[in-house]
Amino acid sequence: MSGPTESNGGARPASSPEEGAEWLRGKGKDADVVLSSRVRLARNLAGRPFMPRASRDEREEILDSCRSVILQSGLAQRMMWMALHLASKEERTLLVERHLISQQHARGRLSDGTGGLKEPRAVAASVPDERLSIMVNEEDHLRIQVIRAGLAFEEAYQAIDAVDDALEQRLDFAFSPRFGYLTACPTNVGTGARLSAMLHLPALKMTGELEKVKRAAQDMSLAVRGFYGEGSEAAGDFYQLSNQTTLGKSEHVLMHELEREILPQVIRYERSARAKLLDKRKNALEDQVHRAIGLLTHARLMSTEEAMHLLSQVRLGIVCEILKGTDLAAVSRLMLLIQPGHLQQVIGQSLTQEQRRTARATLVRSRLKTSSRKGAG
Amino acid sequence: MNCDRCDNEATVHEITVVGGVQHEKHLCEQCAAEEGVVIGAGGSVTELLGKLAEGLPPGTAIEITHASPKCPSCGLTFSKFRHSGLLGCASCYSAFEDRLGPLLERAHEGAAQHVGKVPKRALAATRLSPTGESGPDILGDAEQHAQRAQLLRKKLEEAVAAEQYERAAKLRDELNQLETEKLSPGAESAS
Numbered sequence: 259m260s261g262p263t264e265s266n267g268g269a270r271p272a273s274s275p276e277e278g279a280e281w282l283r284g285k286g287k288d289a290d291v292v293l294s295s296r297v298r299l300a301r302n303l304a305g306r307p308f309m310p311r312a313s314r315d316e317r318e319e320i321l322d323s324c325r326s327v328i329l330q331s332g333l334a335q336r337m338m339w340m341a342l343h344l345a346s347k348e349e350r351t352l353l354v355e356r357h358l359i360s361q362q363h364a365r366g367r368l369s370d371g372t373g374g375l376k377e378p379r380a381v382a383a384s385v386p387d388e389r390l391s392i393m394v395n396e397e398d399h400l401r402i403q404v405i406r407a408g409l410a411f412e413e414a415y416q417a418i419d420a421v422d423d424a425l426e427q428r429l430d431f432a433f434s435p436r437f438g439y440l441t442a443c444p445t446n447v448g449t450g451a452r453l454s455a456m457l458h459l460p461a462l463k464m465t466g467e468l469e470k471v472k473r474a475a476q477d478m479s480l481a482v483r484g485f486y487g488e489g490s491e492a493a494g495d496f497y498q499l500s501n502q503t504t505l506g507k508s509e510h511v512l513m514h515e516l517e518r519e520i521l522p523q524v525i526r527y528e529r530s531a532r533a534k535l536l537d538k539r540k541n542a543l544e545d546q547v548h549r550a551i552g553l554l555t556h557a558r559l560m561s562t563e564e565a566m567h568l569l570s571q572v573r574l575g576i577v578c579e580i581l582k583g584t585d586l587a588a589v590s591r592l593m594l595l596i597q598p599g600h601l602q603q604v605i606g607q608s609l610t611q612e613q614r615r616t617a618r619a620t621l622v623r624s625r626l627k628t629s630s631r632k633g634a635g
Numbered sequence: 636m637n638c639d640r641c642d643n644e645a646t647v648h649e650i651t652v653v654g655g656v657q658h659e660k661h662l663c664e665q666c667a668a669e670e671g672v673v674i675g676a677g678g679s680v681t682e683l684l685g686k687l688a689e690g691l692p693p694g695t696a697i698e699i700t701h702a703s704p705k706c707p708s709c710g711l712t713f714s715k716f717r718h719s720g721l722l723g724c725a726s727c728y729s730a731f732e733d734r735l736g737p738l739l740e741r742a743h744e745g746a747a748q749h750v751g752k753v754p755k756r757a758l759a760a761t762r763l764s765p766t767g768e769s770g771p772d773i774l775g776d777a778e779q780h781a782q783r784a785q786l787l788r789k790k791l792e793e794a795v796a797a798e799q800y801e802r803a804a805k806l807r808d809e810l811n812q813l814e815t816e817k818l819s820p821g822a823e824s825a826s
Binding site: 304307308368369422423431435437439440442443444448449503504508509510 | 718729751
């Protein structure tokens with residue numbers, strides 16, 4: 259079966275919360291440090307007002323014209339379309355946790371305070387791989403996103419470039435020779451491209467060298483953000499590194515700089531910090547990793563923050579070969595399943611915060627025990 | 636800032652200093668017109684100041700800041716943009732071009748010109764003007780340069796990958812020449 263799939267009213271981004279989500283695979287080049295490479299393009303339709311000045315009718319018209327083009331351009335074998343103004347809070351939360359939509363898009367509110375939950379907006383995503391997603395009527399009419407596991411910007415860019423070309427055959431994008439692709443916020447104007455790597459940097463954090471890396475990144479006009487992007491905190495030593503400027507540098511130059519120069523350096527730093535820890539503080543590191551697995555496999559109550567922190571330690575233990583029978587993909591999957599929306603989806607009912615802490619601890623306990631038994635066997 | 640007389644946004648600001656005491660007026664366009672404050676639409680600055688000075692007692696100082704420019708297409712004022720950080724439509728970029736230029740340069744590390752992908756339709760428009768001649772240079776020199784370089788780099792990578800080294804060498808030379816032209820724009824015509 260292939261072709262466009264319409265969702266709404268109980269439909270899920272993937273057939274089960276355990277599937278999909280490319281960045282969870284724990285595979286790809288340099289996957290010990292780089293969880294995923296993501297490219298995002300901001301595009302607006304020519305001749306239409308940008309979102310802050312678009313009336314409800316205009317927003318609906320934009321949504322309709324984008325919907326038919328997105329679903330009929332053969333962008334992926336199967337595309338899911340979900341109208342977010344009709345979606346439930348639970349569905350929107352799942353999409354945010356899977357990095358398919360931004361928190362801002364879930365709320366429907368723009369950074370200038372306009373908009374709201376009922377504003378016509380949607381997300382389209384390729385299923386079940388979730389490698390491509392397109393937010394419609396976020397801050398810009400279109401925010402196209404392609405994600406790949408590991409360090410793979412060139413592959414991700416090629417894929418998104420093809421999607422952009424396909425859409426452009428049927429949509430006229432607002433463009434100026436001087437300013438490039440025109441966006442609602444001038445900080446995105448030019449290529450409209452944001453390249454962002456999700457990094458796991460626990461060793462740099464422990465050795466206190468992370469601040470140096472952050473400063474160096476800022477000097478190269480790169481932004482360092484948390485696990486869920488703009489305005490979010492770093493959870494479990496996961497950071498997003500992305501370009502801050504979009505004007506004056508071509509997509510190819512930017513991509514090559516990140517993929518061939520900057521990220522290999524960050525990867526080297528993190529690996530050398532890991533080696534240093536293994537060399538000088540092996541006992542302490544082993545203790546920390548085993549304490550983490552001990553808590554995860556025995557605790558009865560657990561918050562999202564604590565679980566993320568401990569899973570980060572376990573991930574470090576796996577890539578440093580301290581923990582042998584635990585699977586990296588299983589740990590990555592847990593990072594998603596412990597998020598409030600996914601947890602309730604797995605349990606199959608809505609839970610209070612207190613109930614979630616219990617459910618989370620139970621889920622983590624059973625999953626990690628199964629995963630390490632499988633790994634050992 | 637709201638108008639002193641109504642809830643509209645104040646776009647005309649008049650500061651008069653009489654005998655060392657400063658009086659400020661912040662008005663919307665309509666109220667300003669009703670109060671007889673002349674807004675600088677048409678006419679020279681001298682004329683404007685001449686009109687304003689009429690009937691004022693000697694020793695009066697006047698300072699007028701121009702009304703915030705407005706996008707003719709969506710009606711967004713520049714001051715509203717300064718407040719929200721978001722533009723209203725594609726035409727805002729041309730309506731506020733002079734003011735956005737320096738802002739963009741600051742936000743994008745001094746860059747003022749797009750380099751990179753161009754929608755194919757815009758590219759086609761430059762090649763196929765209705766008269767059949769080459770169309771207006773909507774891409775600008777820097778952009779065309781970047782486009783050519785990008786294309787050459789892609790071809791070069793393909794040639795290397797296909798082990799066509801002779802072709803790759805030619806492409807490399809072409810690319811080098813393009814880079815030199817970029818560094819010294821006069822070089823091509825001088826040679």
